Amino acid sequence: MKAHLAMRLLADLMDWDETRATEEFAWLRLMVTAKYDHYQGYSPGSRFYVNLISWIGQFRPADRAAAYAFVRKHLVFVSQSEMHHLVALSMPAIQRAMRNELAESLAVPIYKTWGDRDAEKRLAIMGIRTLYVALSDGAKIDVFRRDNEGVVSTEQVVAASEISNEKWQKLKEALRERLDANGFAAEDALFERVCLIDDFTASGATLIRKDDNGPWKGKIPTFCGQNADRIGNFLTADCCIHVHHYLASSRATGLATASVQQYRAAVDTFRFALTFSAVLSEQIVVSDDSAADLVLLLKDYYDPSIQDKHLGADVWYGYRQCGLPVVLYHNTPNNSVAILWATSGSRHKPPTHRMTPLFARKKRHADHG
Structure with a gap:
């Protein structure tokens, strides 16, 4: 038209x-x-x-x-260029979290880690021993890798969160090579940080949740459950699961942070860190x-x-x-x-108002029941 x-x-x-x-x-x-x-x-x-x-x-x-x-x-429309900008902001946020963690371990203010030879060496090792894993196809992991060329090796990036033993072995061998090439031959070829990357979290429930007295569910518990037995062989004993999102709602950051703290107390296997490139204001909700008139529109x-x-x-x-x-x-x-x-279906008779979408959604799940 x-x-x-x-x-x-x-x-x-x-x-x-x-x-x-x-x-x-x-x-x-x-x-x-x-x-x-x-x-x-x-x-x-x-x-x-x-x-x-x-x-x-x-x-x-x-x-x-x-x-x-x-x-x-x-309406808040996040364009492709804006999302790619959030991808570019990811590594500074991730590295800031690493530096904060190091400062806490040394019991010094974060500014004192800059220019300190031992601190910079420790950060370099931490960077080499970090694995970056895409949690979904929305993670733009290819864009992330290209944006961080020279900082992140291709062998440090994994496109899917389900990692086979064979793949872990290849990752470990490549890690050994990187440590040796950078003068850190004395360091164990074990990943001390696994950074799980995704594009957007709105509720935090897909990431981690616990319903009543049921088991922990979500991408974090699933990844941790699949890889707990790899501690000592591929992962360090104090390995940090670092979850980074390019964009998040204010609600999701609060709920996910609280849930991760509860989960860590329950399982006591990994350490955790959560970072975000940007957080949407609660005022847009x-x-x-x-x-x-808007509330009536949504409901009517x-x-x-x-x-x-x-x-x-x-x-x-x-x-x-x-x-x-x-x-x-x-x-x-x-x-x-x-x-x-939303696009109306045909399961309700007599038919209610038939919803016509402005931006039709592609469903991730299919409901067969």
Whole structure:
């Protein structure tokens, strides 16, 4: 659809006068060109304007202003270039955590570790004996490796978190070579830090959780459980599991930090560290305390047919009620409010409102029950 035709149709749907339309189209042209047209979840040939008109059209005329205002004032769209910038910020955050840890072990302020020969040597060894592991295909581990060429060896980067014994052996052999080549032949070829990397955490639940009296679940307990018996052979006895996300919600950072502390007390196998390139402000979260017209919009145009065993019930604020207005360039998190990403199914009869997404989500799980 041509942009000028889309704008005319949008103006008719929104009942904008010429002055308002001119103002809104200037903003839309900027955002569509810079961000929205580059969403990778669109079907071939589809672009933002087509989706926006279809999305706005699902609302009653009286509710369209609130819907558009949500996009205009609340939507947080993370573009590919912005995500890659967050990837570039990762190594400084990771190295800062390493330096903080060293300063604590030496009982000195962190600034005293700079220029100290023994401290710098210890940091160099720590850097060599760190393994970087992607937790998902969203981890952009290829971008991370290229951004840190010369700092991180190719043999220090693993593209998947399930690592076979054969792969561990190859990683250990490469570590031995790096230590020898850098003058650290006396150091054991054991990894003292495993840095688990991912792009985004919204609730922290996928990372680590414990329901009532059940077992610990999530990516951290899974990785630790799979590799606990590798301590002493491939990992040092005091190995640190360092989890880094490029982006996180404020809620996720708090919950994940508290859960990791509880998990460490329960298992007492690894040490843990959590870092983030950027943390979204709590102020962006949509909840019952948000503007009344927005809250009504989210609930009135909600269709229970989108629910499945993974999402749960009443997820107009998204999975685990995170209430995020966030869209990532490659997909929309299910922790974001449902009107952004949900597509109605056909399981509820008589049919409720059929939800049309603005940024259709690619599901990670398929619900067969």
